[in-house]
Amino acid sequence: MVCDRCISTVRRLLNDLGYEVNSVRLGEAVISETPAEDELHDNADKLRQDGFELIHKNQSALTEDVKSNLIGYLKRIENEVDPPKLSAFLSDKLHRNYSYLSNRFSKLEGTTIEQYMIRLKIERVKELLTYQEMTLSEIAWKLNYSSVQYLSNQFKKVTGQTVSDFRSELDELDRKSLDAIR
Known part of the structure; x- marks a missing residue:
C-alpha cells in the first residue's frame, strides 16, 4: 500500500526542512519544536508541492x-x-x-x-483485480463481502461498470491510491 511510502516521504520532507522528527504515522507527524506561524505557511507550501497538506483545524x-x-x-x-x-x-x-x-x-x-469505506474497499478491489492473482470470489471473501454478487453490485454502483468491463479495460486503468480517496 502507498501509506508506508507516504509516511517515509513526510519524514524525509520534515528532516529536509530542518526538523527533528519524533514520529510519523498516517495522518500525523510529531516534531520536537513548534514552528513559528510564518514558518508554518512556508512549510505548508513545501509539503503541498509533494501532495501533502498541513492540517491546522481540530x-x-x-x-x-x-x-x-x-x-x-x-x-x-x-x-x-x-x-x-x-x-x-x-x-x-x-x-x-x-x-x-x-x-x-x-x-x-x-x-x-460508510460511503467513504465503500469507496476504499472498491479501490482495493480494483487493486486486487489489477494484480490478477485472485478470483472475484477470493477477493469478496478477503474483503469480508457476504457474496460475490453483493461485491459485484457495489462495484457497479460505485464505478459505473461491471467487474468484467473493468477487467477488460485494465490497460486504461484510472485508479486512485487509498489515501487519495475524497
Missing part, C-alpha cells in the same frame, strides 16, 4: 484521523476472519462516540463514513 484533523483509521480498518478486514464492526473499531481507536465521529465526518466531507 475538525479537519479529526476527519483525517478517521480516514487514516479507515485504511487501517481495511487492512484489518483483509487479515482477520472476524473483524470488529466499523463503528466499534473507530470509537475504540479515536476514543469518541461513533455518532459524533459520523456527524463531524459527514459535515466536513459531504459523505458518510
Whole structure:
C-alpha cells in the first residue's frame, strides 16, 4: 500500500526542512519544536508541492484521523476472519462516540463514513483485480463481502461498470491510491 511510502516521504520532507522528527504515522507527524506561524505557511507550501497538506483545524484533523483509521480498518478486514464492526473499531481507536465521529465526518466531507469505506474497499478491489492473482470470489471473501454478487453490485454502483468491463479495460486503468480517496 502507498501509506508506508507516504509516511517515509513526510519524514524525509520534515528532516529536509530542518526538523527533528519524533514520529510519523498516517495522518500525523510529531516534531520536537513548534514552528513559528510564518514558518508554518512556508512549510505548508513545501509539503503541498509533494501532495501533502498541513492540517491546522481540530475538525479537519479529526476527519483525517478517521480516514487514516479507515485504511487501517481495511487492512484489518483483509487479515482477520472476524473483524470488529466499523463503528466499534473507530470509537475504540479515536476514543469518541461513533455518532459524533459520523456527524463531524459527514459535515466536513459531504459523505458518510460508510460511503467513504465503500469507496476504499472498491479501490482495493480494483487493486486486487489489477494484480490478477485472485478470483472475484477470493477477493469478496478477503474483503469480508457476504457474496460475490453483493461485491459485484457495489462495484457497479460505485464505478459505473461491471467487474468484467473493468477487467477488460485494465490497460486504461484510472485508479486512485487509498489515501487519495475524497
